[in-house]
Amino acid sequence: MLEISSRIEAAKLQVAALKSQIDEVRTDKKDKSMASFASGKGESKEIRRPPSTKLCRTLKGHFGKVYALDWAGDSQNLVSASQDGKLIVWNAITTNKVHAVPLRSSWVMTCAFEQGKGNLVACGGLDNLCSIYNISQGPQQQASKELAAHDGYVSCCKFVDEGHVATSSGDSTCIYWDVETGEVLKTFSDHTGDVMSLAINPTNPDIFVSGSVDATARIWDIRSGKNVQTHRGHECDINSVSFFPDGHAFGTGSDDSTCRLFDMRCYGEVNRFGSDRIICGITSVAFSKSGRLLFAGYDDFNVHAWDILSGGKSSSFQLPQPHDNKVSCLSVNPLGDALATGSWDTFLKIWA
Numbered sequence: 435m436l437e438i439s440s441r442i443e444a445a446k447l448q449v450a451a452l453k454s455q456i457d458e459v460r461t462d463k464k465d466k467s468m469a470s471f472a473s474g475k476g477e478s479k480e481i482r483r484p485p486s487t488k489l490c491r492t493l494k495g496h497f498g499k500v501y502a503l504d505w506a507g508d509s510q511n512l513v514s515a516s517q518d519g520k521l522i523v524w525n526a527i528t529t530n531k532v533h534a535v536p537l538r539s540s541w542v543m544t545c546a547f548e549q550g551k552g553n554l555v556a557c558g559g560l561d562n563l564c565s566i567y568n569i570s571q572g573p574q575q576q577a578s579k580e581l582a583a584h585d586g587y588v589s590c591c592k593f594v595d596e597g598h599v600a601t602s603s604g605d606s607t608c609i610y611w612d613v614e615t616g617e618v619l620k621t622f623s624d625h626t627g628d629v630m631s632l633a634i635n636p637t638n639p640d641i642f643v644s645g646s647v648d649a650t651a652r653i654w655d656i657r658s659g660k661n662v663q664t665h666r667g668h669e670c671d672i673n674s675v676s677f678f679p680d681g682h683a684f685g686t687g688s689d690d691s692t693c694r695l696f697d698m699r700c701y702g703e704v705n706r707f708g709s710d711r712i713i714c715g716i717t718s719v720a721f722s723k724s725g726r727l728l729f730a731g732y733d734d735f736n737v738h739a740w741d742i743l744s745g746g747k748s749s750s751f752q753l754p755q756p757h758d759n760k761v762s763c764l765s766v767n768p769l770g771d772a773l774a775t776g777s778w779d780t781f782l783k784i785w786a
Contacts, residue, residue, distance in 0.1 A: 460702050468695075468705040472743035481727065481741060483751035490772070491784035493524050495531055500776035501542060502557075502763050507549035509767040512774055514782055515545035515557050523555065523569060526767075526774065526784050533569045538577075541587075548593040549768070554613070556599055558588025564601045566613055581611050583618045590631045594639050594656070602629035608644050610656055622654050624661040631674045637681035645672030651686050653698060665696045667703045674718045679725045687716030693730050695742055707740040709748055718763045723770020731761030737775055753785060 472478060498518030505512045511532060513523050519540030523533040541560035548554035553570035562584045565577035586604030593599055598619070599611045608629055610620040627648035635641040640656045651672055653663035670689035677684045683697040683704070692708035693716060707728065714733040721728055727750065728740045737756045738749035757777035764775045773785040 460700075464702070467745065468743060469745040478743055479726075481739075481750050483739070484754055487751070487753070487785060489754075489783055490786045491526060491529050493526070493529055493782040493784070494780075495522055495524075495534075496520065496780045496782075498540070498780065499759075499778040500762060500780060500782060501559075502545045503765055503774055503776045503782060504545055504547045505765055505767040505774065506547045506552045507768055508552060509769040509772070511547070511552065512765075512767075512782075513545050513547050513555045514776055515542040515559075516780070517542060518780075521545060521555060521557055521567070524782070526772065533573070535567050535569070536575065537565070539563075543587060544590045546591045546593055546599070548596055550596050554593065554596065556591045556593065558591050558601060560587045562587060562603075564588050564591050564599060564611070566599070579613060579616055581609075581613075581616055583609055583621075586628065589629060592632060592634050592642075594634055594642075600632055600634065600642055600656075602632045602644055604628040606646070608632055608642075608654065620656060620659040622652075622659065622661065624652060624664075625650070627671075630672060633675045633677050633684065635677055635681045636679060641681070643675050643677065643684045645675040645686055645688075647671040649688070651675055651684065651696060663698060663701060665701075665703070667694055667696075667706075668692070670715075673716060676719045676721055676728075678721055679723065685719045685721060685728050687719040687730050689715035691715065693719055693728055693740060695728070705742060705746050707746040707749070712738070717761060718765075720764055720766045720773070722766055729764055729766065729773060731764045731775060733760050735759060735761060735777070737761055737764060756783060756785075757781065 496516035498516045500516045503514040519537050521535040539561035543559040545557040556566050558564040564581040566579040568578045584603040590602040602608045606625045608622040625646040627646050629646045632644040645651045649668045651665040652661050655662050668688040672686050672688050674687040686694050695705040697704045716730050718731040735757050737753040741750040757779050759778035776782045
């Protein structure tokens with residue numbers, strides 16, 4: 435027994451030494467900031483900002499706090515979830531309500547649009563379920579499928595394709611589901627705290643990233659069911675994650691008042707965005723179509739746009755008076771020509 439204990443201690447020391455060597459190599463590789471590297475490549479293009487970027491539509495219809503939104507693949511429709519107990523599918527151009535789905539539980543936290551055919555929407559929340567609705571079959575009173583396996587609230591759901599959904603939960607796990615059968619195909623359980631957000635890799639749907647209150651962002655491979663990378667750096671809960679358009683990097687938003695950009699190729703943080711003037715948490719992040727801008731929604735009712743090629747000390751621009759309460763969600767449509775924001779003030783707004 436004593437021999438086993440000594441071998442375990444020796445193994446721990448060896449692991450610590452290897453981690454130290456890895457950290458040293460990473461530090462040596464960080465020889466430039468993003469801003470200095472970008473400046474060496476020549477002059478960057480001017481960013482379009484207010485008043486050119488302006489409020490185009492306001493979607494009114496919810497009577498409770500808006501908690502989540504997601505664009506459809508056609509870049510015209512979007513779904514929103516509110517604690518008035520409704521999922522609403524909107525036409526963002528006309529502002530008309532296309533569908534209104536009454537939910538069994540009003541304590542909804544997330545919603546998602548299937549990006550292929552656009553027939554399915556999903557939602558989840560404090561009922562611990564991910565509910566799937568087929569909106570192509572007309573008005574929906576009941577979910578076509580309820581995915582039940584989580585032991586905590588469902589914080590985020592995303593369609594991988596028409597037949598599969600990934601969810602994150604307050605039970606510290608993510609689950610990959612078969613929508614048709616309701617079967618759990620894979621469970622991902624390396625986080626040590628509530629998992630608040632996940633995002634599917636846009637160029638490789640077998641890979642997704644999750645962000646947790648354990649202050650880590652983890653990369654998962656659906657095929658193996660394994661955690662293949664763990665990214666540290668934030669000092670508080672990570673509330674939102676979003677992939678960079680090329681799928682090689684991702685952005686995070688945290689209660690430590692910073693957004694960060696992590697690159698999977700160098701396995702580390704390559705930029706951070708924050709200001710001494712911003713002292714509140716970040717609820718949601720999303721990249722522009724080109725990836726040049728990282729949009730972030732804040733608890734103080736504001737939305738900032740950060741230039742990822744900058745030093746990250748001041749935002750590129752701020753949307754003019756976006757909301758009258760906490761900005762709970764935001765998303766850029768697939769075409770990249772509109773940004774939707776949702777708030778506890780019950781409104782959704784479209785910016786372009």
